[in-house]
Amino acid sequence: MEHNLEQFVVEIQELLRLDDRDALQETLDFMRVQDIAWVLMELGGEDLPTVFNRLPPGRKADVFGYLDPDYQMRLLDTTPRADARFLLSEMDTDDLTALLQSLGEEQLREYLRLLPFRAIRRALKQLNYPENSVGRVMSSDVVAVEPDWSMKRALAFIRRNADEHSNNVIFVVDAERRLLAAVPIRHFLRGRAEDPVASLLEESPPVSVSVLDDPIEAARRIQHYDLETLPVVGEDRVLLGVVTVDDVVDLLEAESTEDFHKMGSVGNLNLSLQSASPFLLYRKRVGWLLVLVAFNAMGGYVISRYEEAIEALVALVFFLPLIIASGGNAGAQSSTLMVRAIATGEVTARDWLKLWGKEIGVSVSLGVTMGMAVSLIGLWRGGFELALLVAIAMTLIVAAASVVGMLLPIILTRFKLDPATASVPLVTSLADIFGILIYFALAVAIFNITITGT
Amino acid sequence: MEHNLEQFVVEIQELLRLDDRDALQETLDFMRVQDIAWVLMELGGEDLPTVFNRLPPGRKADVFGYLDPDYQMRLLDTTPRADARFLLSEMDTDDLTALLQSLGEEQLREYLRLLPFRAIRRALKQLNYPENSVGRVMSSDVVAVEPDWSMKRALAFIRRNADEHSNNVIFVVDAERRLLAAVPIRHFLRGRAEDPVASLLEESPPVSVSVLDDPIEAARRIQHYDLETLPVVGEDRVLLGVVTVDDVVDLLEAESTEDFHKMGSVGNLNLSLQSASPFLLYRKRVGWLLVLVAFNAMGGYVISRYEEAIEALVALVFFLPLIIASGGNAGAQSSTLMVRAIATGEVTARDWLKLWGKEIGVSVSLGVTMGMAVSLIGLWRGGFELALLVAIAMTLIVAAASVVGMLLPIILTRFKLDPATASVPLVTSLADIFGILIYFALAVAIFNITITGT
Numbered sequence: 001m002e003h004n005l006e007q008f009v010v011e012i013q014e015l016l017r018l019d020d021r022d023a024l025q026e027t028l029d030f031m032r033v034q035d036i037a038w039v040l041m042e043l044g045g046e047d048l049p050t051v052f053n054r055l056p057p058g059r060k061a062d063v064f065g066y067l068d069p070d071y072q073m074r075l076l077d078t079t080p081r082a083d084a085r086f087l088l089s090e091m092d093t094d095d096l097t098a099l100l101q102s103l104g105e106e107q108l109r110e111y112l113r114l115l116p117f118r119a120i121r122r123a124l125k126q127l128n129y130p131e132n133s134v135g136r137v138m139s140s141d142v143v144a145v146e147p148d149w150s151m152k153r154a155l156a157f158i159r160r161n162a163d164e165h166s167n168n169v170i171f172v173v174d175a176e177r178r179l180l181a182a183v184p185i186r187h188f189l190r191g192r193a194e195d196p197v198a199s200l201l202e203e204s205p206p207v208s209v210s211v212l213d214d215p216i217e218a219a220r221r222i223q224h225y226d227l228e229t230l231p232v233v234g235e236d237r238v239l240l241g242v243v244t245v246d247d248v249v250d251l252l253e254a255e256s257t258e259d260f261h262k263m264g265s266v267g268n269l270n271l272s273l274q275s276a277s278p279f280l281l282y283r284k285r286v287g288w289l290l291v292l293v294a295f296n297a298m299g300g301y302v303i304s305r306y307e308e309a310i311e312a313l314v315a316l317v318f319f320l321p322l323i324i325a326s327g328g329n330a331g332a333q334s335s336t337l338m339v340r341a342i343a344t345g346e347v348t349a350r351d352w353l354k355l356w357g358k359e360i361g362v363s364v365s366l367g368v369t370m371g372m373a374v375s376l377i378g379l380w381r382g383g384f385e386l387a388l389l390v391a392i393a394m395t396l397i398v399a400a401a402s403v404v405g406m407l408l409p410i411i412l413t414r415f416k417l418d419p420a421t422a423s424v425p426l427v428t429s430l431a432d433i434f435g436i437l438i439y440f441a442l443a444v445a446i447f448n449i450t451i452t453g454t
Numbered sequence: 455m456e457h458n459l460e461q462f463v464v465e466i467q468e469l470l471r472l473d474d475r476d477a478l479q480e481t482l483d484f485m486r487v488q489d490i491a492w493v494l495m496e497l498g499g500e501d502l503p504t505v506f507n508r509l510p511p512g513r514k515a516d517v518f519g520y521l522d523p524d525y526q527m528r529l530l531d532t533t534p535r536a537d538a539r540f541l542l543s544e545m546d547t548d549d550l551t552a553l554l555q556s557l558g559e560e561q562l563r564e565y566l567r568l569l570p571f572r573a574i575r576r577a578l579k580q581l582n583y584p585e586n587s588v589g590r591v592m593s594s595d596v597v598a599v600e601p602d603w604s605m606k607r608a609l610a611f612i613r614r615n616a617d618e619h620s621n622n623v624i625f626v627v628d629a630e631r632r633l634l635a636a637v638p639i640r641h642f643l644r645g646r647a648e649d650p651v652a653s654l655l656e657e658s659p660p661v662s663v664s665v666l667d668d669p670i671e672a673a674r675r676i677q678h679y680d681l682e683t684l685p686v687v688g689e690d691r692v693l694l695g696v697v698t699v700d701d702v703v704d705l706l707e708a709e710s711t712e713d714f715h716k717m718g719s720v721g722n723l724n725l726s727l728q729s730a731s732p733f734l735l736y737r738k739r740v741g742w743l744l745v746l747v748a749f750n751a752m753g754g755y756v757i758s759r760y761e762e763a764i765e766a767l768v769a770l771v772f773f774l775p776l777i778i779a780s781g782g783n784a785g786a787q788s789s790t791l792m793v794r795a796i797a798t799g800e801v802t803a804r805d806w807l808k809l810w811g812k813e814i815g816v817s818v819s820l821g822v823t824m825g826m827a828v829s830l831i832g833l834w835r836g837g838f839e840l841a842l843l844v845a846i847a848m849t850l851i852v853a854a855a856s857v858v859g860m861l862l863p864i865i866l867t868r869f870k871l872d873p874a875t876a877s878v879p880l881v882t883s884l885a886d887i888f889g890i891l892i893y894f895a896l897a898v899a900i901f902n903i904t905i906t907g908t
Binding site for chain 1: 460463484486488492520609612613616622638639640643644658661676677678679680681682699700702703704706707710711713714715717718719720726727728732735736739740742743744746747750751753754755757758761764765768769771772773774775776778779780782783784786787789790791792793794795798800801802804805808809812815816819820823824827828831835852878879882883886890
């Protein structure tokens, strides 16, 4: 699919260059609104408003809703007032909220002036919820009926009130708008016209989420309970809005991206790689690099304590990168497995004992395999004693690093810290330090090297 | 949420220990089927059938559908034939297919004997599609109407045919069952009773996916077009089934997990960390560890070429871990950013030139910062010349490793290879080799060390 969309980008750039308006019009007519939005964001720059303005008015609003907030802002800046008013008033409340919260104060004031009163009220209400709460991402376009209504009345109400913005679930609320049930529209078709809506209610209350919860909690519930829509409630279980599964797909993806970046020791970007400025990228990377310098300097310090060993047998240094890197790699593997299993909820802190036993077995087997592999190189390069040294050191280091890589995410979770802080570079750096220690301590013992200490 | 579920596990284990059947019954009555399934899989072992058998017959089938195939198999093995027949016949076709495809031949024959003919036919049809195709994961429970029917007739048909297994979208097909439209049920409520279904059709054909496509393609389309359901078509656009967004959430999560593991240089597990045997884990890890040994041995070889430099100035070794590790860390960061941006479709191969310019700027800034930081340590430990060496080496290595970390995933993509193969350990190992080269080459130049070659 993305391949086709890229072709559209190339084609449209070509048509713009040729200034072939008819062909451009034809191409755009043929495309779906989501595709047009994707292509517009790829084009960027001056082509963004040029192409957008060629769209028929009806499609403009649809395409606009699918753009990321920074692209929406760029378009609004180049659009006449009347058109901007139209675009803004057609937006879903959750998209509008996302746009408004990315504005500076002055721009916010200006845009609010353009909006119809009802839209302002709804958007301001959502902006009142704390950042990173369900309230900010929910949609308040819900259709709710009452339990004592007849099916006929409920269906007539749904017919009048369900529009493009609403979804396939109808909520049942009491007179105080407290949530009683979430019922797919198709169930309303099943009952007889005179049956009360109450006959559709199930025994257990519907799964819901609090308006103040973290959006990721909403995503996890939708995933766990296989829901299409998750009602959002406030105090006293009063229905306030809804989170739909398509929002959730994007939320979970953003969460995975954050974890992914953390594992590579990159700070939380909150922006796409394309939109992020070089300075932001620098800031998000330099912190961890400098922290890790401290760890790596410790490795250097440990080496300096064994200066005499190196002077006695310089061949020791040849195997240093191999042995410490292998420890780091094994540690990276087990922390990666663990961090991801915790993130998907597959492994909880309770499971660590079960996994610990398994990890020990796997780690030692890996260590022995690696030790044997590398002892051959040792034998070839330095004789029996060196082969013995590298084999034992490799076994110990790989096994120990694996176990550390597995334990660190669990320990972080126990202390309510993000397990993904146990990034691959961090685990690798830790493995380096004790790898160097183990290697030289063994070397001193095997080769009977005297260390006087400095 | 998961926190609460863990409490359920503890509570149920306690009730089983006390053999308090009434309290257990009460707890189970209170729980949702998805939660019971989760808890059963956590309990595992003998408690799995014990607790499952306490469930009222009506809930058994529901809970069963939410279990992973290996747990379903374990239950079927301990369940009387008649009950097993009931459980199997109540399953959704896609879940049943997932179960059947994880069975060995003998078990498959036995289970097929238990199934009603209609279910066998549907499941075998799905198993006929290639592995890792949409056909294997789709649901064939679809409701389809024809364009010349009246709304009234269509609604009556929906009322009769839409059940628990179906979804909120009704498909419109022609007499040859070719897909014409996908219409949310609520749109059927809007029209007048005598209007034809054709009045609901839109100009452009609905987004669909081919039954032979990769399931990830279906997931990406659902995400890109914000769909709830994606129709699956065969040759000639004949409607065969549907993929729903809740399947997609799990698919995308599995895809992210695979990428995540690759970045930590772990092979594709295809199983949860909990279910994977120690031997499988060993196999999925040892391959990359051994491949990386080859790279790391090259690093050792490079060092051995500079034996004389080390003998001339042993202090050179102290800074070795620091400098090569920092290069590895910077490379890890940029490959992580790149691999994820490619995976989410945010960055395509077309964009590399744009990103390349940005990455050069960021890399050099990071290199200079790191060089300055480490030159202070150099000054303190070894005087001006050493400080100069480590500063220049650090700058070059960090900048070079960042650029390599960014380019490698793009190059892999160009050659139609998985960009996530540019794992953190691989990029780190590559950075190690040329880090050592740069460092010693600079040392030889700055300290005027004569290398005779061996």
